[in-house]
Amino acid sequence: MLADSQIKQFYSEGYTIVRDVIPQTKLPEYREAYERMVEKVRAHPGREKYNTRLIQGNDKVCWGCDFLLHPDLYEPAFTDYLNNRKLLTSLGSILGDDLRISGLKAIWSPVRANYDLGWHRDGPKDIYSEDGTQAYIQFNTALYHDESFRLVPGSHLRPLTEEEDTKYRSVEDITNQLVCMLEPGDAMFMHAAVLHRGKASSSTKRRTLHYIIASSDYEVGTKRLNQFKGWYDEMRLDEKLEPAAKKLFDNFFAWQGKTFDDHYYPGLNYKN
Ligand SMILES: O=C(O)CCC(=O)C(=O)O
Numbered sequence: 001m002l003a004d005s006q007i008k009q010f011y012s013e014g015y016t017i018v019r020d021v022i023p024q025t026k027l028p029e030y031r032e033a034y035e036r037m038v039e040k041v042r043a044h045p046g047r048e049k050y051n052t053r054l055i056q057g058n059d060k061v062c063w064g065c066d067f068l069l070h071p072d073l074y075e076p077a078f079t080d081y082l083n084n085r086k087l088l089t090s091l092g093s094i095l096g097d098d099l100r101i102s103g104l105k106a107i108w109s110p111v112r113a114n115y116d117l118g119w120h121r122d123g124p125k126d127i128y129s130e131d132g133t134q135a136y137i138q139f140n141t142a143l144y145h146d147e148s149f150r151l152v153p154g155s156h157l158r159p160l161t162e163e164e165d166t167k168y169r170s171v172e173d174i175t176n177q178l179v180c181m182l183e184p185g186d187a188m189f190m191h192a193a194v195l196h197r198g199k200a201s202s203s204t205k206r207r208t209l210h211y212i213i214a215s216s217d218y219e220v221g222t223k224r225l226n227q228f229k230g231w232y233d234e235m236r237l238d239e240k241l242e243p244a245a246k247k248l249f250d251n252f253f254a255w256q257g258k259t260f261d262d263h264y265y266p267g268l269n270y271k272n
Pocket residue numbers: 107117122140148149196197198199
């Protein structure tokens with residue numbers, strides 16, 4: 001469960017950090033699993049198969065992938081993390097108890113180039129939330145010390161300032177930017193509309209799990225449904241999950257057959 005101060009911080013600043021979500025005793029197993037996955041993604045050129053994230057202008061260098069449930073990449077550690085009570089109750093403090101999985105992804109430091117994403121919001125540039133609420137949470141969980149993520153606290157509550165608008169997609173410093181410091185096992189919950197960017201040098205070891213969990217009735221995010229379902233059944237993931245984690249997937253699959261627009265973000269405002 002989150003403390004009141006953390007809930008308040010999420011709403012007012014667009015992020016909060018939950019310390020020691022992954023117990024230190026589990027870190028070696030998670031790190032080994034992660035490394036096996038990274039090696040497989042690196043060995044497979046191109047973006048298609050695993051929705052690999054490639055450095056722009058250098059498509060041989062990868063810094064992440066979106067398909068941790070792909071049978072080639074899957075490791076029990078990736079779903080073991082969903083059995084984590086501290087994680088689920090912390091998410092529940094903001095999203096309520098009825099949760100749905102929406103993404104299992106990974107972001108790491110590349111080996112042969114630096115990774116330096118420009119400032120952006122996830123979703124449309126003009127999106128923001130007047131009260132700071134959000135029906136889903138994306139979160140980075142660090143397996144090593146991590147100071148790659150930076151954001152402008154509170155920017156999710158309002159339209160961009162003139163400076164932010166000018167520097168959107170650039171890597172220039174921005175007034176009030178803040179670097180998130182995570183220690184191994186810490187998770188950082190973020191609001192999708194907060195202005196943010198990631199940056200990691202090839203000389204550091206960044207290994208983060210980047211997951212997305214939503215309230216079960218949130219009406220967005222179905223593109224991956226069929227893929228998830230096929231992989232889930234093929235690998236009998238239901239047998240690996242405790243009831244609360246299994247429900248994350250049951251709620252996800254229950255959306256099958258319904259129609260959504262993945263570009264519509266209910267409850268959020270647009271400037272225009
Ligand atoms: O590196 C990060 O943690 C941020 C990644 C990011 O902003 C994105 O994938 O849109």
